Amino acid sequence: MKIKDDFAIEVDENEILKLLGDEKKVKEKWKDIVKEEIQWTKTYIKPFIIYEQYKIIALEKQQIILENQVLLEGKGVDKYFDQCHGIIMAIATIGKEIDERIEEEFKTGDYIRGIILDYIGNKILESITCCFFEEQSHLLGQSQMGLTLPLSPGDLHFSLAEQKKIFKSLQPEKIGISLNETDMMTPLKSISMIYGLGKGFKTPISHQSCKNCQVAHCTYYPKEKIMLTIHRQDRTYCFQVKAKTNLLEFLRKEKIWIESPCNGAGVCGKCKVFFVEGVPPPMNLDRLHLTKEELQKGIRLACVADLQQSATIRLLQQSESIQVMETGMERHQEKSIEADQRIFRLKMKGMNSTSPSYGLGVDIGTTTVVIYLMDLKKGQTIDQISGANQQRVYGADIITRIQYTIDNPEGLSILQKTIVAQLNQMIEALCYQNAITPLDIHEVVVVGNTVMLHLFFGVSCVQLAQAPYTPVFTEEVVIKGREIGLNVNGDVVLLPGVAGYVGSDLTSAILASGMAEEKGYSLLVDLGTNGEMVLGNRDQMIACSTAAGPAFEGTNITWGMAGVLGAICSVDFSKDHVFQTIGHHKAIGICGSGVLDLVAQLRKYEMIDGTGRMKKPEEIKLPKNLQERVQIKSGAPEFLLTETIAFTQKDVREVQLAKGAIRAGIEVLLREQRIENLKQIQHVYIAGGFGNFMNVRSSLDIGLFPKEFANRIVSIGNAAGMGAKLCLISEEARKKVNESKKRIQYLELSNHVEFQDYFLNNINLP
Ligand code: FES
Structure with missing residues (x-):
């Protein structure tokens, strides 16, 4: 086996900036990070290519038999290599260091840096394979031989299963590359290639092959049409689309809704679709967000799926039927x-x-x-x-x-x-x-x-x-x-x-x-991504908004989702069926009210401690039906609601952050109104859909609200809609809204000196 490691790492900063977006503003914003990370790769990245040349013994229908007894199988490979008398097998890698950096940046929430590193890694991998191609074609050219463009397992000709045969031939473990059970390589930034070589044909000028490459929207790519069939519940849609169309963008264009909270940035991992046919090879972001089982089943992220061939997909989410709070108090x-x-x-x-x-x-x-x-x-x-x-x-x-x-x-x-x-x-x-x-x-x-x-x-x-x-x-x-x-x-x-x-x-x-008519104090909280709240009475009111994050809307939670059919909406460990789903459908995720209940129950049954740390199975003693739901995955404990739907340590932390922010907002308002005795608050109104479906007991148990509010919390449902109706039928109501606006003092919490202290004091669970 030969090893090549004398690569110079050159990445064009402008190419990376172009991938981040065309706008000048975008380029300016990320320029320094791109420069910094390119510099980092020059110090820490060490690329290798391991390769060997083999004679072709026989070319048969869909098969190539090599001199080392390896039989490669793939659709049309006999035609692709029909002028070749040999092949070069190669595996290229840029090492595990960049994978570790990307993982670390995603874990710490610096997604942009992670994405930039991902782009840079891809470029380096592309550049070393180009360099290898040029070198080999030059050498072969001296003997009047040509080289084909490479094929890789997972592209149009070879299935991923062929990866094993390349590994068996090259033994790339020597340069630190391994293969897992789903035929994925580690480090992730690695690629295996098979080039055909022979006399009588010319080496293509460019290493890039439109047919086999996965770069979407390339201007050189032929604009082929492919068929896309989409199944959602009882509906089927059929479209003719251009090859290389991005699936999420296409679904948006056709107004076919799927969850995509990060807007296609590849961060949330929620835009999962199931490919029944025409499954695209998994991309790095697929591997990051999906389990091995999901990858094997044909599940992919819509935002990274660029359709290369006709495909049939099934949408996993049925979220058009969101629970909507139409009524008011x-x-x-x-x-x-x-x-x-x-x-x-x-x-x-x-x-x-x-x-x-x-x-x-x-x-x-x-x-x-x-x-x-x-x-x-x-x-x-x-x-x-x-x-x-x-x-x-x-x-x-x-x-x-x-x-x-x-x-x-x-x-x-x-x-x-x-x-x-x-x-x-x-x-x-x-x-x-x-x-x-x-x-x-x-x-x-x-x-x-x-x-x-x-x-x-x-x-x-x-x-x-x-x-x-x-x-x-x-x-x-x-x-x-x-x-x-x-x-x-x-x-x-x-x-x-x-x-x-x-x-x-x-x-x-x-x-x-x-509340603006009443003498006594009321607190009104609208629970959403921003916890908007107001505390006051007919004389004056103070309002603020806390960046609570979307945990109570089901976003940022591993299996979180909106309140749709099949979402787990309530959890009670004392019951035989520990959870209930909306519409009694099969569980497909967990919505805000379920998340709230679950954290309250985990704390009540001491599966998490006051700091929010999830305990390991050996630290807890629970009835069998609960104990067996606590498991360790990737070294961390998690709680299983179903075989697949798990609640993780990260999820608990998300809830703590949301709860801490809302509670801190309430404490700031109480302080600003100089209210020490909570009995002075006559009513606590909870507006909005989540407020209506949440279990008040759970909200008190996790400290979302002070326990003194126990008998004063009233869910007022869609109070915003109710106010709109009142203004529609009454000029006086409209006047009241305009008057009360003048009496509301707005408090910007990001400038409030004590907000951070209150927030930190309220992160723990009672
Ligand atoms: S939309 Fe967030 S990962 Fe695809």
């Missing part, structure tokens, strides 16, 4: 709207004409959208409709959506058109169901967080991604529906918000809760 439900008017002494708007008049209350949430159709004369809700916010295909949370507008010149317009088109579809459905037309809709009141309202209006929200998070507008806005493309007859009113991260969903919820 009991006293504000439609049936008791008259009672609401008494409570707030609201005057109904007078409608003079005798013709019917309708209005819409619209709540645009980051995850869901709800529209209420109201009869403006009677002040009654006629109908309602809800669905997942279709902008979700561009990112699960507001930060990834803002990022989408930064990364794509058309991003803002795409997001604006998406939400307007969705609202128009929903309005059409409501009108059809109720035998009215959009011309009958005279007013629309819209509420949402500040980012959603900016996107709805098509106004840039880039400044909301960086301190001091200044929105373009927070005041009430009134505009003709047609001017923003909404298919209604009258005005669209956007209720006022308070700040970049305290939007009109909170001011509207304040109205619906009635």
Whole structure:
């Protein structure tokens, strides 16, 4: 066996920057890191190629028999090598050091650095294989021989199983390369190649082969069409698409939703799809996020799957059926709207004409959208409709959506058109169901967080991604529906918000809760990715927003997901069936309320200690049915809910961070209001979908709320939507929202000196 190790490492900084994005801003931002990491590779990376030449003894249908008795099998290989009398087998690697660095950066959350290292590693591997190709073709050229482009196991001709035969021939263990049971090499940045050699044909000029390479969107790649069949539940879609189309981008374009919280950055590992046919070779990010079993089954990440051949896929998620909280608190439900008017002494708007008049209350949430159709004369809700916010295909949370507008010149317009088109579809459905037309809709009141309202209006929200998070507008806005493309007859009113991260969903919820009318103190918390909260009474209110992270929305949790059919939504270890799923479907993941219960139960049964450390099986003594669920994986304990769905140490930490941030926000508000005796808080209102489904006992057990709140917590469901409805039927309610906005003092927690202390004090579990 021969070994080549005299490679010079040269990586073009501009090529790496190009991979990070075309925009100048992007390039400027990451330039220093790219330089630094290229420098690092020059010191620590030591590439090797081990190789050997073998004579071909026979070429048969789909087979090559070599002089060393190895039989290589693959589709069309007999044709590919038909002019060759020999082959060169080679395995190239750039060593394990870069794998370790990438893993470390991902673990510590420096994803960009990890991705940059990944790109640099790929480039080095590509450059050493090119160098090897050129050297070999030069040597062979002296004997009038040519060299074919290489084939690698896993590409179009050879299956991955052929990897073993190359290993058997070359024994690359000598240069530190090993093969696992799924035929994947370690280090990850390694590649095996088979070149044909013979007289009578010319060596191609470039080492790059379009047919076999996996670089998507290459300008030289022939634009072949392939068939893509997609199965989702009971629906099947068929498309003709260009070869090398990225699967996630295609699904987005066709508005076929799959979870992709990191917006295709390859960080979250949630965009899993099952390839029934045409499974692409696994990429590094697939290997990073998927288990061996998943890789073997044909599961891949949609964001890294560039379709090279016709494929049939099955979508694993059924998330179009998200649980949506459409109703508000009991006293504000439609049936008791008259009672609401008494409570707030609201005057109904007078409608003079005798013709019917309708209005819409619209709540645009980051995850869901709800529209209420109201009869403006009677002040009654006629109908309602809800669905997942279709902008979700561009990112699960507001930060990834803002990022989408930064990364794509058309991003803002795409997001604006998406939400307007969705609202128009929903309005059409409501009108059809109720035998009215959009011309009958005279007013629309819209509420949402500040980012959603900016996107709805098509106004840039880039400044909301960086301190001091200044929105373009927070005041009430009134505009003709047609001017923003909404298919209604009258005005669209956007209720006022308070700040970049305290939007009109909170001011509207304040109205619906009635807290701005009360003498006693109330705390209102809207639990989402940002825990928005307000504490006060009719005299004054203080609001803030904590970057709680999306743990309670199921994101950032290994098996976390939105509240969809099959999501584990409650956990109780004292029951025979320790968990329940939404719709009693087979468990496919765990949503926020399940996550909350699970941590509370793990702590109650002492499977985790007060610091959040998960105990090992030998440290705990539990009933058999629970004990056998605790297992060690990769040296760390985890809790198994099903054979595959596990809750890990990292997941516990995510919950601790979210809980610590929310509790710290509450403590800061209490301090700012100088409230020491918690009995002064008369009501604790929890708004939003998660608040409605969460188990209050679990929230107290993990210290999300002080235990003194035990009997005062009231879930008020979609209070934002309820506030929108009240504003639709009453001018007075609208005035109240605008007045209360003026009484709300906004507190920016990132500038608050004590927030960090409160946060650290509340990370542990009681
Ligand atoms: S890994 Fe996050 S979208 Fe694919």
